[in-house]
Amino acid sequence: xxxxxxxxxxxxxxxxxxxxxxxxxxxxxxxxxxxxxxxxxxxxxxxxxxxxxxxxxxxxxxxxxxxxxxxxxxxxxxxxxxxxxxxxxxxxxxxxxxxxxxxxxxxxxxxxxxxxxxxxxxxxxxxxxxxxxxxxxxxxxxxxxxxxxxxxxxxxxxxxxxxxxxxxxxxxxxxxxxxxxxxxxxxxxxxxxxxxxxxxxxxxxxxxxxxxxxxxxxxxxxxxxxxxxxxxxxxxxxxxxxxxxxxxxxxxxxxxxxxxxxxxxxxxxxxxxxxxxxxxxxxxxxxxxxxxxxxxxxxxxxxxxxxxxxxxxxxxxxxxxxxxxxxxxxxxxxxxxxxxxxxxxxxxxxxxxxxxxxxxxxxxxxxxxxxxxxxxxxxxxxxxxxxxxxxxxxxxxxxxxxxxxxxxxxxxxxxxxxxxxxxxxxxxxxxxxxxxxxxxxxxxxxxxxxxxxxxxxxxxxxxxxxxxxxxxxxxxxxxxxxxx
Numbered sequence: 007x008x009x010x011x012x013x014x015x016x017x018x019x020x021x022x023x024x025x026x027x028x029x030x031x032x033x034x035x036x037x038x039x040x041x042x043x044x045x046x047x048x049x050x051x052x053x054x055x056x057x058x059x060x061x062x063x064x065x066x067x068x069x070x071x072x073x074x075x076x077x078x079x080x081x082x083x084x085x086x087x088x089x090x091x092x093x094x095x096x097x098x099x100x101x102x103x104x105x106x107x108x109x110x111x112x113x114x115x116x117x118x119x120x121x122x123x124x125x126x127x128x129x130x131x132x133x134x135x136x137x138x139x140x141x142x143x144x145x146x147x148x149x150x151x152x153x154x155x156x157x158x159x160x161x162x163x164x165x166x167x168x169x170x171x172x173x174x175x176x177x178x179x180x181x182x183x184x185x186x187x188x189x190x191x192x193x194x195x196x197x198x199x200x201x202x203x204x205x206x207x208x209x210x211x212x213x214x215x216x217x218x219x220x221x222x223x224x225x226x227x228x229x230x231x232x233x234x235x236x237x238x239x240x241x242x243x244x245x246x247x248x249x250x251x252x253x254x255x256x257x258x259x260x261x262x263x264x265x266x267x268x269x270x271x272x273x274x275x276x277x278x279x280x281x282x283x284x285x286x287x288x289x290x291x292x293x294x295x296x297x298x299x300x301x302x303x304x305x306x307x308x309x310x311x312x313x314x315x316x317x318x319x320x321x322x323x324x325x326x327x328x329x330x331x332x333x334x335x336x337x338x339x340x341x342x343x344x345x346x347x348x349x350x351x352x353x354x355x356x357x358x359x360x361x362x363x364x365x366x367x368x369x370x371x372x373x374x375x376x377x378x379x380x381x382x383x384x385x386x387x388x389x390x391x392x393x394x395x396x397x398x399x400x401x402x403x404x405x406x407x408x409x410x411x412x413x414x415x416x417x418x419x420x421x422x423x424x425x426x427x428x429x430x431x432x433x434x435x436x437x438x439x440x441x442x443x444x445x446x447x448x449x450x451x452x453x454x455x456x457x458x459x460x461x462x463x464x465x466x467x468x469x470x471x472x473x474x475x476x477x478x479x480x481x482x483x484x485x486x487x488x489x490x
Contacts, residue, residue: 024290054364055371097337106314195265
């Protein structure tokens with residue numbers, strides 16, 4: 007990171023009048039420790055985990071670290087990443103930046119009641135235990151809905167896919183457990199649309215993104231923005247590389263505007279959003295959410311969650327040192343946002359790690375880098391109340407041999423009731439041409455039960471069983487159990 011640049015631009019306005027660039031020391035942070043982030047993120051690029059990244063760290067209403075790394079893709083002609091202009095598929099950050107935030111606005115207005123049955127807003131979601139599911143349960147991922155369904159395999163229309171989600175059977179009694187559910191987030195999105203009386207994307211644009219000046223954030227970005235969007239990968243049922251089209255298959259099947267995924271945005275926009283949350287709903291003189299509502303939705307509501315958000319404590323993507331009140335979320339495409347009210351700090355990291363990774367285990371790369379970036383930001387806070395006993399060389403990215411660890415090749419064991427030699431013989435026999443098989447008309451005498459090993463060694467010469475051969479018993483099948 008160019009610390010001199012930050013010093014030269016200190017007090018300059020960034021992203022509106024509410025968020026300024028300041029030297030780290032001015033807000034009680036160590037510039038030297040923030041520079042660890044450079045090493046961490048670049049290590050992920052050189053290892054082949056992602057082609058580029060955008061990182062912004064903020065504290066006390068100021069940006070203290072803002073750096074773009076690499077390119078939008080691995081192509082030699084690709085554009086360089088920009089923290090303000092580059093747009094990323096935010097994946098599951100949609101759940102909090104979009105759907106949960108919309109729910110907070112509607113809660114403020116009295117249009118959404120947390121303990122109202124979901125059927126109040128989506129009448130089709132009713133009957134049996136579904137009548138017990140409340141809006142609060144959707145926010146806590148305690149609705150009883152499963153994690154997801156492969157809607158994209160069914161080649162459905164948007165409306166048919168939506169009805170399939172609404173009709174999905176519950177897996178457990180509402181409120182009796184916690185299952186992180188994309189389907190639950192989709193239901194919350196439709197609850198929001200019902201309460202708002204308009205589509206989710208329009209409501210968020212008019213009530214959240216536009217007032218905050220988040221000009222690069224929204225669903226289904228226009229084709230004119232394509233050159234600024236980080237590509238992802240080929241995803242079924244689409245057979246082409248994705249750029250500006252939601253990566254998540256189910257979100258695509260549902261039309262691209264749903265509660266669990268679909269938002270695109272820039273690091274600069276997320277920095278503004280994070281500061282709004284740190285300010286308890288206000289940014290640059292514009293009130294988006296009531297102070298009390300932000301406190302309600304971000305307070306710990308279960309062991310691992312707040313209302314809509316994930317608690318940082320114990321979350322694998324949040325590192326080890328954020329405060330007890332910290333909250334945030336991650337996205338499958340390689341994104342994360344963490345907000346720590348105690349440190350008055352936020353951490354934004356955007357990558358497109360699903361784009362043609364050049365490392366054996368790209369999921370390990372982004373997992374380690376996410377945690378390291380957050381840990382480095384926490385380590386840089388010089389306040390003695392938040393002192394951390396951590397060595398600079400103890401970051402996960404510095405011990406990253408496992409990123410390229412070969413996968414074990416495991417032979418799949420199949421129960422057939424035959425010895426290994428007999429199975430090999432059976433396979434060989436099955437591939438023999440019909441003409442060759444027809445010449446073997448004389449069956450051999452059956453092998454006695456006491457000469458199993460001898461039978462195995464001679465199995466390659468065994469003829470095809472005649473039609474009168476006994477069928478295999480259920481207890482000892484001769485057919486493979488592997489589904490083709």
